[in-house]
Amino acid sequence: MDRAPGLSVRLKLTLSYAGFLMLAGTLLLAAIGVFLLREGWLQTNEEGAWRATPGTTFVRGFAPLALTVIGFLLVFGLLGGWILAGRMLAPLAHITSATRTATTGSLSHRIRLPGRQDEFRELADAFDAMLERLEAHVAEQQRFAANASHELRTPLAISKSLLDVARTDPARDTGEVLGRLQAVNTRAIDLTEALLLLSRAGQRSFTPEQVDLSLMAEEATETLLPLAEKNGVILETHGDITPTSGSPALLLQLTMNLVHNAIVHNLPRHGMVWVTTSTHPGTVMLTVENTGERLTPHLVSTLTEPFQRGTERIHADQTGVGLGLAIVTTITRAHDGTLTLTPRDTGGLRITVQLPART
Structure with missing residues (x-):
């Protein structure tokens, strides 16, 4: 949720209790001053300076009043502090209640804590985002x-x-x-x-190594060239050296899946597949495009789901098991990358994998 900037909880508590303490101290000093002036303990001399007048009235009269004031301040402080702390920490009770609800297995509950941005609202928003991701997962x-x-x-x-x-x-x-x-x-x-x-x-159970995506693209196209020739598909590979870090085996599997997917989901004949690598500030990109039937954006958005095979297959004998793009998605996430699928205007699909560049 977007919130307007607000004071932090720590600052709110500091200001609240400091103000409350100043009020209590003012009341105490005012009571003492009134008593002393009334009993004549403080008087002024001819020059206007304050001077003390000795006597036992101060001890006999002020002590009971001081104890009464202190007792009142103690009760008032406890009650006021309890109310103030309760008001300040009320959002935490909502977060705790939502946490208990989530532990029972209900992930659809959201806190949606109202108010301006502070530490509690920030925690509530993070908790809501976590529940949303867990529910989707x-x-x-x-x-x-x-x-x-x-x-x-x-x-x-x-x-x-x-x-x-x-x-x-x-x-x-x-x-x-x-x-x-x-x-x-x-x-x-x-x-x-x-x-x-x-x-x-x-599981990300791999040790990152230096990897050049352009070499992965060349190896994948060379390996799958016989399949492309059998299906009447022309492969074209070009691009820059694209250094990144990760698992060579997994990134090769990612590239193989993309190229294989582009070959088998193509035109019956005279199909094309373009494999391109490029570098950008802080990132490297692997792009695989292919010709084929026209795809709707809604259909494309479902292709990364496991066992989703789109509409009709051109080469039904090599369609795989329906996990190709799901594996690509998982490998991309394991390498902190992003996967983008876009339908081509003339038919077919453009798939882009963006990974962090090796520094």
């Missing part, structure tokens, strides 16, 4: 678990059906059944390995 994990279960169940169900057919029809060609079983099993293995890679990338 939990929802994402729930969707991921549901999708992963569905994707893993599919090859198992197909395998079971093939085995049932082979068992009930002994005369059926076993070579055909074995071939289909091998294909299904390969897909299940690929999916499992992709899930493991996605998990490892999110």
